[in-house]
Amino acid sequence: MLSTTESAENxxxxxxxxxxxxxxxxxxxHARYSLGKAWSDLSSRELFNAVALSVRxxxxxxxxxxxxxxxxxxxxxxxxxSIEFLIGQSLGNHLHNLGIRDLYRQALSTFGADLEAVExxxxxxxxxxxxxxxxxxxxxxxxxxxxxxxxxxxxNYEYGLFKQEINNGYQKEKPENWLAxxxxxxxxxxxxxxxxxxxxxxxxxxxxxxxxxxMWMDWRVxxxxxxxMLISGYGGRTVSLLRLYxxxxxxDFDIRIFNxxxxxxxxxxxxxxxxxxxxxxxSDALVQGRELRLVQEYFLVACAVRDIVxxxxxxxxxxxDFPAKVALQLNDTHPALAVAExxxxxxxxxxxxxxxxxxxxxxxxxxxxxTLAPEALEKWPVSLFESVLPRHLQIIYEINRRFLDRVSVAxxxxxxxxxxxxxxxxxxxxxVRMANLAMVGSHSINGVSRIHTELIKTSLxxxxxxLYPERFNNKTNGITPRRWLLKANPxxxxxxxxxxxxxxxxxxxRLRELESHAANAGFQAEFQRVKRSNKEKLARIVQDTAQVKxxxxxxxxxxxxxxxxxxxxxxxxxxxxxxxxSLVEDGRQPAVPRTYIFAGKAPPGYWLAKQIIKLIHxxxxxxxxxxxxxxxxxxxxxxxxxxxxxxxxxxxADLSEQISTAGTEASGTGNMKLALNGxxxxxxxxxxxxxxxxxxxxENMFIFGLKAAEVRTMREQKSYRPWEDYARNPxxxxxxxxxxxxxxxPHEPDLFTWIFASVLDANDAHFHLTDFTPYVExxxxxxxxxxxxxxxxRMAILNVARMGKFSSDRTVAEYAREIWGxxxxxxxx
Amino acid sequence: MEIxxxxxxSIAVAAVPVDELDASNAGEFKRDIAPVxxxxxxxxxxxxxxxxxxxxxxxxxxxxxxxLSAKSGDLKLCGMSKQVRALFELVRMHRIFDIYxxxxxxxxxxxx
Numbered sequence: 001m002l003s004t005t006e007s008a009e010n011x012x013x014x015x016x017x018x019x020x021x022x023x024x025x026x027x028x029x030h031a032r033y034s035l036g037k038a039w040s041d042l043s044s045r046e047l048f049n050a051v052a053l054s055v056r057x058x059x060x061x062x063x064x065x066x067x068x069x070x071x072x073x074x075x076x077x078x079x080x081x082s083i084e085f086l087i088g089q090s091l092g093n094h095l096h097n098l099g100i101r102d103l104y105r106q107a108l109s110t111f112g113a114d115l116e117a118v119e120x121x122x123x124x125x126x127x128x129x130x131x132x133x134x135x136x137x138x139x140x141x142x143x144x145x146x147x148x149x150x151x152x153x154x155x156n157y158e159y160g161l162f163k164q165e166i167n168n169g170y171q172k173e174k175p176e177n178w179l180a181x182x183x184x185x186x187x188x189x190x191x192x193x194x195x196x197x198x199x200x201x202x203x204x205x206x207x208x209x210x211x212x213x214x215m216w217m218d219w220r221v222x223x224x225x226x227x228x229m230l231i232s233g234y235g236g237r238t239v240s241l242l243r244l245y246x247x248x249x250x251x252d253f254d255i256r257i258f259n260x261x262x263x264x265x266x267x268x269x270x271x272x273x274x275x276x277x278x279x280x281x282x283s284d285a286l287v288q289g290r291e292l293r294l295v296q297e298y299f300l301v302a303c304a305v306r307d308i309v310x311x312x313x314x315x316x317x318x319x320x321d322f323p324a325k326v327a328l329q330l331n332d333t334h335p336a337l338a339v340a341e342x343x344x345x346x347x348x349x350x351x352x353x354x355x356x357x358x359x360x361x362x363x364x365x366x367x368x369x370x371t372l373a374p375e376a377l378e379k380w381p382v383s384l385f386e387s388v389l390p391r392h393l394q395i396i397y398e399i400n401r402r403f404l405d406r407v408s409v410a411x412x413x414x415x416x417x418x419x420x421x422x423x424x425x426x427x428x429x430x431x432v433r434m435a436n437l438a439m440v441g442s443h444s445i446n447g448v449s450r451i452h453t454e455l456i457k458t459s460l461x462x463x464x465x466x467l468y469p470e471r472f473n474n475k476t477n478g479i480t481p482r483r484w485l486l487k488a489n490p491x492x493x494x495x496x497x498x499x500x501x502x503x504x505x506x507x508x509x510r511l512r513e514l515e516s517h518a519a520n521a522g523f524q525a526e527f528q529r530v531k532r533s534n535k536e537k538l539a540r541i542v543q544d545t546a547q548v549k550x551x552x553x554x555x556x557x558x559x560x561x562x563x564x565x566x567x568x569x570x571x572x573x574x575x576x577x578x579x580x581x582s583l584v585e586d587g588r589q590p591a592v593p594r595t596y597i598f599a600g601k602a603p604p605g606y607w608l609a610k611q612i613i614k615l616i617h618x619x620x621x622x623x624x625x626x627x628x629x630x631x632x633x634x635x636x637x638x639x640x641x642x643x644x645x646x647x648x649x650x651x652x653a654d655l656s657e658q659i660s661t662a663g664t665e666a667s668g669t670g671n672m673k674l675a676l677n678g679x680x681x682x683x684x685x686x687x688x689x690x691x692x693x694x695x696x697x698x699e700n701m702f703i704f705g706l707k708a709a710e711v712r713t714m715r716e717q718k719s720y721r722p723w724e725d726y727a728r729n730p731x732x733x734x735x736x737x738x739x740x741x742x743x744x745x746p747h748e749p750d751l752f753t754w755i756f757a758s759v760l761d762a763n764d765a766h767f768h769l770t771d772f773t774p775y776v777e778x779x780x781x782x783x784x785x786x787x788x789x790x791x792x793x794r795m796a797i798l799n800v801a802r803m804g805k806f807s808s809d810r811t812v813a814e815y816a817r818e819i820w821g822x823x824x825x826x827x828x829x
Numbered sequence: 830m831e832i833x834x835x836x837x838x839s840i841a842v843a844a845v846p847v848d849e850l851d852a853s854n855a856g857e858f859k860r861d862i863a864p865v866x867x868x869x870x871x872x873x874x875x876x877x878x879x880x881x882x883x884x885x886x887x888x889x890x891x892x893x894x895x896x897l898s899a900k901s902g903d904l905k906l907c908g909m910s911k912q913v914r915a916l917f918e919l920v921r922m923h924r925i926f927d928i929y930x931x932x933x934x935x936x937x938x939x940x941x
Contacts, residue, residue: 195912195915195916195919197884197916197919197920200884205925206925207921207924207925208924208925208927211924213921213924213925214921215891215920215921215922215925216919216920216921217884217887217888217920218884218888219883219884219920220883220884221883221884221916348918348919348921349918349919391920
């Protein structure tokens with residue numbers, strides 16, 4: 001198993017020349033015959049394509065071998081349905097996983113090309129908004145590494161998450177057409193296209209035997225064309241499949257209308273159909289109620305379930321065996337329509353009795369919840385649902401009727417409980433509750449961190465927990481150490497491998513072996529050298545993208561994630577303002593010079609988040625231009641946060657900001673990525689922070705603030721008194737007053753007055769002023785600790801050493817054992 | 830469209846003469862099959878050539894079935910491709926039509 005530079009070169013030396021020559025030949029052939037280009041005319045982007053195609057050849061070989069093995073052994077297959085897969089760049093990841101990176105480096109160097117430069121030509125596949133989509137991508141890596149027969153199902157969005165540009169501190173969104181120049185990774189499979197009817201009405205009739213037969217009439221048909229991406233596992237033994245569907249019209253266009261001279265009318269239907277997979281919805285409230293989004297969700301589910309049933313029927317003829325051979329995991333509620341779709345197929349198409357179909361459906365499906373905010377749970381107006389999916393609404397009504405009968409038996413006369421648990425919400429208008437549908441239709445319901453799972457049981461869905469306690473379980477999220485350490489941080493990966501060997505790459509708990517080196521001066525020096533080098537690289541990126549010159553010796557304090565009220569970038573900014581005003585007005589110097597680095601996208605329709613981006617820029621502009629502060633504080637916002645940028649920022653972090661309001665972050669995975677790369681965490685007891693604390697120890701983190709139970713109590717008792725904090729604490733007052741004083745918006749008066757009002761509002765859902773002082777204290781402690789560089793580095797090493805639990809291999813192995821009942825070829829015990 | 834009608838054992842067998850039966854030609858099909866429906870009570874529709882059918886096409890076939898049923902006749906279908914069959918199943922139309930593999934089987938079914 002080859003990965004790091006030294007070992008790969010040493011072990012492969014005897015055959016290296018031949019292998020390098022084979023790679024060169026393969027790249028040349030693809031340039032000539034796949035791209036149709038003379039070598040001398042090849043652009044950088046085309047060279048990337050040729051290299052990627054030559055790597056893809058190897059993946060295809062593996063895929064064909066594995067498909068053959070699966071045909072022979074017919075193992076249980078895992079199907080992971082997700083509306084988002086945030087893949088990022090693939091080339092570097094494949095080269096690492098296949099252990100051929102150094103061979104490619106050598107092959108390209110003889111062409112006069114630099115591998116890193118070639119890798120940078122790749123567009124990020126940004127088919128997701130954030131954590132949920134990136135989790136799905138990490139799982140694909142772990143499926144392949146663990147040898148679990150698995151397929152991810154998603155949508156082949158033509159436009160991924162928007163590109164973020166900053167204009168005078170304001171976010172501007174630009175379309176991100178990642179497929180504009182094509183992608184070498186996808187293999188289109190038009191021969192496996194499937195037909196998806198949508199819209200229409202139900203005609204109530206009788207069948208040939210006189211039974212009730214609801215027929216779906218007047219539908220419109222979409223065609224789903226699968227595009228396969230091959231996902232390599234570490235060691236290259238297995239590849240997973242990511243099957244992304246693109247929507248196509250049922251006909252290219254109506255030739256008759258075209259012949260009549262109306263070309264635009266002829267293509268109108270085609271364009272409307274293809275809109276379905278055109279764009280990824282940003283994660284904001286505007287998604288709710290959007291007809292196109294509902295069609296997208298059904299399109300994904302219909303294509304995936306049809307494909308899954310087709311594969312099953314290739315080897316089996318009894319549907320009672322379906323759950324023994326197929327598991328279907330729903331990544332949040334977006335694919336929850338799978339409950340109704342599988343029932344529809346089993347009852348309508350396969351003629352199963354309702355009870356048998358229901359038993360099969362429940363035994364097959366598992367549901368992963370990702371949110372605790374009741375208002376964020378997906379709902380669809382019944383009228384819209386009926387217009388888009390009339391037959392599915394009928395099926396959901398029948399599921400609900402039978403389910404509520406059961407609730408009534410368990411809790412006779414408890415009308416309120418029935419109302420709460422119903423899949424159909426009685427409101428104006430009536431709504432279909434997708435989380436309830438998913439919970440009723442799945443044999444497993446899991447949260448993504450321990451506190452999150454407990455809050456699901458006690459706050460979000462206590463009625464369901466009482467009815468189905470055996471269904472609820474926790475699967476704390478994880479990240480793939482291949483992308484987030486081996487690829488992102490080669491310096492640290494090499495240091496670790498040269499110290500404890502390469503076992504950590506497939507068993508992250510092996511990092512524990514670093515603990516004995518944590519106090520070793522030589523190891524500390526190497527660790528510090530790697531971090532310093534990563535910080536220098538990031539400093540150049542900050543200079544290039546944010547035009548802020550920063551000192552790599554300063555403490556890099558980093559908050560990178562989607563911009564959202566509950567993630568509390570505002571609290572971070574309030575601390576920066578406090579530190580700045582203490583310096584310039586009180587003459588109080590911080591413990592150490594700091595560089596505050598932010599990155600993240602605001603949902604386009606989310607005004608508050610966009611204002612926070614503007615605030616960060618304006619605060620940065622004032623502080624960065626104040627000579628009194630220039631040695632001590634810098635603030636930078638790096639635009640267009642994405643996976644490939646995260647891979648550069650995270651290895652350079654000293655301090656990781658994980659400061660969400662307790663009880664709001666389901667898990668977080670940025671917290672894991674940063675700690676794995678040797679950042680210390682300043683954070684609240686929220687999401688996976690709690691489990692990180694248990695692993696790394698309280699003495700190696702900076703924990704502060706309200707706990708989830710305290711937040712809940714304050715909400716229930718309405719005991720938040722921000723004015724008291726404001727009146728009592730001059731630091732609080734000075735920071736809050738700065739928002740109404742135009743200090744940070746001299747050219748746009750009153751721009752941030754809303755923040756003054758917001759943080760002093762007793763209804764502030766994120767308790768900024770209660771958590772402000774403990775946060776400032778924790779920050780001071782962090783600063784003091786950073787002054788003692790030896791201590792800080794020792795703590796950072798211990799963080800890395802104790803992050804073994806947070807490998808997505810562990811997470812996926814738990815899903816496999818406890819939900820899906822499968823074993824992989826290399827599954828961890 | 831020109832619909833060829835055969836007579837096998839006194840059963841009319843009409844071949845749908847297009848690859849795709851959809852909104853663009855379902856009306857034409859209904860118009861041109863009307864004389865066949867008037868002249869016969871027992872009809873087999875041979876769908877061997879059909880590769881794609883949309884809801885208008887299915888609606889046209891349903892209309893044929895209803896017209897024949899109204900005069901105590903019957904319609905049977907044969908020669909469906911896998912894709913067309915899948916669409917019938919998707920919308921539960923396979924439950925109201927008698928569907929056979931070949932036209933001989935469909936014709937023979939009228940006798941039993």
